[in-house]
Amino acid sequence: MLLSPFEWMIAKRYMLPGRGEAFIALVAGISLVAVMLGVAALVIVMSVMNGFRAELFDKIVGLNGHAIIQAYGGRLDNWQSVLQEVRKTPGVTRASGLIEQPLLATFNGRVEAILVRGNTAEDITRLKPQLKAGSLSPLKPGADQVAIGSRLAESLGVGVGDTITIINPQGRSTPFGTVPRQIAYQIAAIFEIGVYDYDQAFVVMPIPDAQTLLLTGNTIQMIEVTTTDPDKVGEIMAPLVRRFSGQAEVKDWKTINASLFEALAVERVAMFVVLSIIVLVAVFNILSSLIMLVRAKTRDIAILRTMGATRRSLMKIFVTAGFLIGALGTGAGVLLGFVFLFFRQPIVHGVEILTGQNLWDPSIRFLTELPSRTDPVEVTVICVLSLVLSFLATLYPASRAAGTDPVQVLRYE
Numbered sequence: 442m443l444l445s446p447f448e449w450m451i452a453k454r455y456m457l458p459g460r461g462e463a464f465i466a467l468v469a470g471i472s473l474v475a476v477m478l479g480v481a482a483l484v485i486v487m488s489v490m491n492g493f494r495a496e497l498f499d500k501i502v503g504l505n506g507h508a509i510i511q512a513y514g515g516r517l518d519n520w521q522s523v524l525q526e527v528r529k530t531p532g533v534t535r536a537s538g539l540i541e542q543p544l545l546a547t548f549n550g551r552v553e554a555i556l557v558r559g560n561t562a563e564d565i566t567r568l569k570p571q572l573k574a575g576s577l578s579p580l581k582p583g584a585d586q587v588a589i590g591s592r593l594a595e596s597l598g599v600g601v602g603d604t605i606t607i608i609n610p611q612g613r614s615t616p617f618g619t620v621p622r623q624i625a626y627q628i629a630a631i632f633e634i635g636v637y638d639y640d641q642a643f644v645v646m647p648i649p650d651a652q653t654l655l656l657t658g659n660t661i662q663m664i665e666v667t668t669t670d671p672d673k674v675g676e677i678m679a680p681l682v683r684r685f686s687g688q689a690e691v692k693d694w695k696t697i698n699a700s701l702f703e704a705l706a707v708e709r710v711a712m713f714v715v716l717s718i719i720v721l722v723a724v725f726n727i728l729s730s731l732i733m734l735v736r737a738k739t740r741d742i743a744i745l746r747t748m749g750a751t752r753r754s755l756m757k758i759f760v761t762a763g764f765l766i767g768a769l770g771t772g773a774g775v776l777l778g779f780v781f782l783f784f785r786q787p788i789v790h791g792v793e794i795l796t797g798q799n800l801w802d803p804s805i806r807f808l809t810e811l812p813s814r815t816d817p818v819e820v821t822v823i824c825v826l827s828l829v830l831s832f833l834a835t836l837y838p839a840s841r842a843a844g845t846d847p848v849q850v851l852r853y854e
Contacts (some may be wrong), residue, residue: 445754448758449761452761452762452765465737468729469727469766471730472723472767473769473770474770475722475726476726479719479722480774482716484823487816488816490709490712492814501698506535507666508666508674508694509663509665511689512661517662517664524664531677532668533666533668534669536666536667537564537664538648539559539560539664539665540662541662543555546593546608547606548598548606553593553596556644558646561648562647565577565580565588565645571632571634573633576630577629580630582649583650585627586627586646588630590641592640593640600628602628604626605626608623609624609655609656626644678691717826724827731834732837735759735838742845743845755843756839756840756843759835760832767827767830768831785811
């Protein structure tokens with residue numbers, strides 16, 4: 442819809458009403474601000490929701506792999522041969538043995554529930570980017586050295602070099618009953634994954650040390666599997682599901698974390714719909730401001746008609762005037778959203794200081810900081826939605842302006 446110089450000149454004049462029409466200008470300004478805030482809210486919330494899902498996926502799946510093969514009864518005896526078979530499966534990029542067992546840890550009278558993880562040397566090395574203190578090199582089989590999560594270190598009041606005692610309640614049977622097994626381990630490293638539950642519970646050690654602690658012999662509990670495409674993990678793992686039917690259970694990340702990621706997906710859609718209503722309300726402000734503008738400019742419209750302006754020209758003039766309000770609001774909203782996302786952590790801390798409330802408690806929110814990941818496709822959809830609604834809001838007042846009868850208006854002038 443191209444505008445002639447005449448149409449563009451009139452549209453610009455109508456977008457900046459005179460002193461006698463200050464109220465119309467105020468409503469138009471409110472409309473612009475409302476569109477800006479609505480678009481900014483959509484961009485911010487959708488980016489945070491995407492970031493939350495992406496961070497959870499990267500941390501949970503990145504640490505645990507895309508799938509696990511867990512033996513029935515908790516012990517996989519011939520795990521070396523199973524491991525080789527899994528690695529040969531098309532689509533599998535990495536597979537390694539894993540032992541996980543909830544136990545207890547003590548230090549100076551403090552007791553905390555922990556999750557002991559027996560990892561291969563390769564998997565232990567992958568924790569290096571998350572190290573906060575110490576070194577992973579001392580974690581060798583038989584060295585009785587462990588790495589623990591940062592939150593667990595705070596809870597126990599320990600640091601690198603301290604010695605904790607891990608208690609296995611099963612222990613050994615004696616004539617006097619079962620004696621819990623207690624082994625002292627020196628803390629060689631402290632890591633922070635960024636997921637509160639992991640940093641609060643994980644104690645990592647080599648697989649042979651975990652086998653000794655748990656008295657499991659040369660067995661493991663499960664095999665972690667990483668695939669080429671996490672979204673197609675079900676198809677990739679299908680041959681292994683059939684192969685180990687009756688011997689082990691194969692679970693992928695979608696099954697293990699189904700409730701969490703489904704809840705995020707539902708909340709994401711719900712938030713988009715609810716916040717879209719804010720944009721819709723803002724668009725109604727554009728509609729009302731244009732209706733008032735048309736009523737205020739009825740005499741001018743009649744004069745333009747008598748001077749030869751066509752109905753089409755008047756439609757284009759008022760559609761342009763209203764649409765530009767929506768376009769400017771949309772552009773400002775996207776910019777405001779990006780600025781907010783860039784400074785999101787200082788903003789959260791500032792609100793916490795003003796309110797005295799902890800808005801992002803990692804023990805509740807699962808992650809240690811507010812995440813964000815902007816999807817260009819979603820931002821484009823938000824902009825298109827705002828612009829389309831703004832355009833639709835201009836059609837009724839523009840058609841009313843185009844339908845003005847100059848004879849009726851000017852009859853008593």
